[in-house]
Each structure stands twice: as C-alpha cells, then as structure tokens.
Amino acid sequence: MLKEKLKDKYITLETTPPKLPTVDLMIEKIEKSEAYKYIDGFSTTDCPLSKLKYNSIIAAYKLQEKFKKPVIATMSMRDRNKIALQSDLLGANDLGVTHILALTGDPANMSDQPKAKAVVEGSSILLLEIIRAFNNGMDYAGKEFKIKPKPITPFAVSNSYAKNFSSIERRIFKKVQNYAVGIITQPVYDINIVEKLLEIKEKVISEFNDERKEAEIILGFFPITKLKTAQFLHAHVPGIYVPEEWIEKLIKAHKISEDEEYKVGMELSRNLFQQLLKKHPKIHIMTANRFEIVKEFF
Template sequence: MFETFCQRLHSSKPFVTVEITPPHGASMDGVLEAIKASGLQEKVTGFSVTDNPLARLKMSSILSAIRVQQRFGKPVIATMSMRDRNKLSLQSSLLGANDFDIRLILALTGDPAKFSDQPEVKGVLERDSTLLLSIIYRLNNGFDYSGQPLDPAPRPIYPFAVSNAYAKDMKHLQKRMVKKLDYGARAIITQPVFDLDNARELLEIFEEAKGLSVRETAKEAELILGQFPVVRARTATFIDDKVPGITVPKAIIDEMNLAAMDGAEKEREVGFTLSKRIFDEILALHPKVHLMTHNRFELCANLMKNIV
C-alpha cells in the first residue's frame, strides 16, 4: 500500500490527499460516515490526520489514523507534533504506530501552546520537527535515538515535513526546506497556496533546495502544494488573521466579502468558483495537492469531481 502511494507521489498522475481533523470527543464514527457519504475515499490518493491543531484538544492523531486506514484501506499520514511529546514519547508512539501499519508520518513543531483551549497548557518542545525526522532516520536504520538496536526493527517509515507557502524573504524559507530535506524528509507539504505565481516560486526554490541538500534521499523528494478552499468570507478572514503561517490574498478576501453582502448562497457560489479555479490551475501546474477543509468532505469531493 505504501509503496504504491509513494509511486503515485513520484508519478505525473494526480496525487491528492485530504486532511482530517479528529473530533473533540471519543469516537471517529461520525467523521468516517461523513467521508463515506461523500464518496471521497474513492477519489483520493490518501488521507492525513491532524494532531491537536492550534493546540486545541482532539482525539489522538495516531489512533484516529488507524481507524481511517483500517476503514478505507487508503494510506494515512499521521501528524506528530513536537509541542506535546519528548524523545521517549515520540519513539514509543512511532513504534506502536508501526505495528498498526501507520508508517507515513508528518513531522510538525506544532502551533504554540498559548493558542490552546485547555487551561495552563505548556509545550514540551525538546526541539523543532527536525528532532522527529532524525528519530525516524535512526528507526529506519534499526536503532533507537540512543543507538540501541531495536528487536524487531520497524518496517520503513516515510517522513513528511511542512513549509510555509510565503515569506518576505523566500530564501529564508528555502533554507528551512533544505534543513528538513537534510534530516530526511521525503516530501514537504506547504501551507495553502492561493495563486499560481506563489506556486511557481515555491516549486522553483524547492528544486534548488533539493540540489543544496546533503541527503541522498532529497533527490527524489517531492513538494505537495497545500490548498484551503474558501467558501465563506469569515473563514478567509479568520485563517488570514489567526492561523500561523497562512496568508490569504486581500483580493480573495475582498471578493468574498462583496459576495457575502448578497447573501449566503451567493457567498458559497463565489467561494466555490474561486476555490475550484485555484484548485484546477494548481493541479494542472503541479499534480500534487493536499486539501485542508476542516472536514468538509463533500466540498473536497466536488472539487475533485472531474479527476479520474
């Protein structure tokens, strides 16, 4: 399953993953039924599962990933945040996930604990996400982080990393890409991209980053362009103002605000048309896309309607 997933990632065919946010509750059943009702599991290459985004309490990303993968038989990228775990916990979680065949891991530093909805939460943060990438590198060679051999050794783990989509100094962003490739990332998923110029620039600096990396695996690394379909003006404003690392162009916010003045139906119509255009254009430019929609699976299915 994972070999096929990686082959698709390296091919010229459309590669689309969809992000799932686990519930603030003790069952994934509602999320799984919503995915099934949309038929999305028949369209996507795989799924990803978030890990307490914005430091707000959700069900375990790894346990949720197990449910999704077992239910739909599609590879699932499990997010692991450095904010909530030390070296011991990270290794323990990776080994347990491996036994359940959760082997696609997205390494995140994690949103700051100050955003949490839980009182007096403190981040662990022994280091940034490169620590998790270096742990995965050691596990893939049959050793724990201290150098002790593992018996049995885990099956291969495929590490993913993230990148902002825009920075005032794009060379600084490129340096961060190089660092993650040096630590063994097989693919980098960007924050949402909203225009083709931004997408082209990201692809250009990523190709340069691959050449600058000291790691042999960087030569085959891929960039996956994030997409966040915006169908409500309020959502566009919120993610631009409140979500770290995401910038929504003012032109899109203005167009959505004008549409909202003509009612909710017009707002949704304009938002979907905008989102579909951006999705189609970016997929045509670079057929590797990661959709983030806050569990709006029907919206994802509609965006992907014409994709075989």
C-alpha cells in the same frame, strides 16, 4: 505507497479527529460524503490549536483499515519528549501507520485544558532525526532494535508565503536534509507563489545526490467560501497570502447574499484547484472536516 505516488498525481485529504472517545462518526461522515473516492490517502491532525482531540495515530490506523488507503499521522513535538516520540513510533509501526508528519505544534497556551504545558524537547527536525534512526534499525540513542521497524516515510510542513522567500528555502532545505520525503505547504491561493515554491524545491534537491533528490512539495489547498475566512487568513495567519482579487470579489458577493458569497468562493477555489492539478498535481486538501465539498473540485 504514498512515496511512490509522489512521482505522479498525489491527492491527500486532511482529517481532524473529534473530541470524542471514538472516531467512528468521522469515518461515517467521510463514507457518506464519498470523499475517499477522489483521493490517494488521508492525514490525521494531532490536537490542532492545542485543543484536546482523539489520538492521531489510532485515528490513522482506523482510517487505513476502513478505506484501505495510506494515512499520514501527525505527531506534534509540543506534547512529547524523546521517550514518548519513540514509544508512539513503535506502536504506530506495529499498527502499520508508517507515514508520519513531523510538526512542532501550536503553542500550549492556546489549549482548552487549564494550565497545559508544552514539552517541546526540539523542533520537528528532532522527530525527523529519530525517524532516520528508526529507518536504520536503531533508536535515537543508537541502540539497535532486535526487530527492525517497518520503513517510516517522514513528511514535514512549510509556510507557503513570506516577504523574503529565502527563509522558506532555508527551512525546506533543513527538512529535506533530514530526509523528509514530502513538504506539505500552508494553503496557496496564487499560481505565482506556486512557481516560487517549485523553484525553491528544485534548488534544494539539487544539493543532494541520494534519495533526497526525490523530495517533493505538496501544495496545501483550503477552499475559501466566506469573506471572513479570506480576511482572517490574509491578516492573521503567518505564511499564507490571499490575493486582493479574491477579497474584493468576496466583498461584493457578501453584500449581495450569503448564497452568492458561497458561490463566488467556491468558483474561485474550484478554478484554483484545477490550476494546481495542471501545474503540480501533488495536493493536500484541507476542508476543516467538511468532507462533502471534496467532490465539487473533481
């Protein structure tokens, strides 16, 4: 189980199911890349950027069946009310999908579907509360199930950077308070920021005297191989910091050639990954489904 692996080395790989009536092509791509050999588990995203995609829970089930590794299925608050959240949890439970990432979700106005409306009865904290109720054998209304659901392991997310890190601390505390076992961060590109996040984690878990003391930070890792990616993340994605050193090196490489740009980006990313492994080997790899590059970091 992933919960046990959190005590040691823990590497997961994010997958984004396609906008297709099957996830088999993505599974074939993972198999061909051999990325599954290097990781402890997967995650499936839930219609990121509010774009229509294949169902995250069913994708998680099919990945588990194929690779015999646990999968964290993302559930977005954007698309579900309390009824739908609990209904999906019951179905996921029956399929053995018991690792759930609680996510508020991207705004519906970003959707590729005309006039799509968000549901959002609450933030991801509501889903964590629902999972806690399920783990106590009852629904959110406090009514006991005739058959107790399998234990659910809840995960949550966090920004990796803020001008004032106390805001990150408050959010992480709230999620750990609601029994999130692992907090997956946005991508990190600076070891000094890793240090701050780990300090925050230690401070947060010191507030508890039960199983919440075991909560862990899982560092997001997204390799940068293009200058435009580095500039976009740094300038337009809240909660991510890309060091100026990375941008300067990629600018120089970009002026030489596309191949040099890729080479420099991969070298920077590979060195970072090795640093993360030494510092805190609990890492969530995000590659935008470029599964073939995973093996380059091991």
